[in-house]
Amino acid sequence: MKRRKLERKLREIARAHHLDLTFREGGNHTIASIGNVRSSIPRHREINEITAASIIRYFERNLDGKH
Template identity: 70%
Template structure:
């Protein structure tokens, strides 16, 4: 999956939950914060589908309790 597509999906997820999203550049990864939930994504143009799906699932699981 393209990195831009993953970022678009995460922005949509943040919009659904009416939360702010922030991207911060770390050493080798980008730190994504939606509300108080954080995760990292690799800084590659192409991200493995399994990794991208896990990041999406992680945010969906942890954001369901917040609103």
């Protein structure tokens, strides 16, 4: 999955929960935050489908009931 597509999907999740999505650069990864839930995203242009799906699933599970 392209990194931009993953970022777009995370923006949709944040919008659905009425929260802000922020990115900050860590040492070797980008840190994505939606509300107070954080996850690291690899800095590759192309992200493995399994990795991208697990990042999306992580945010969806941890934001349920917190909006």
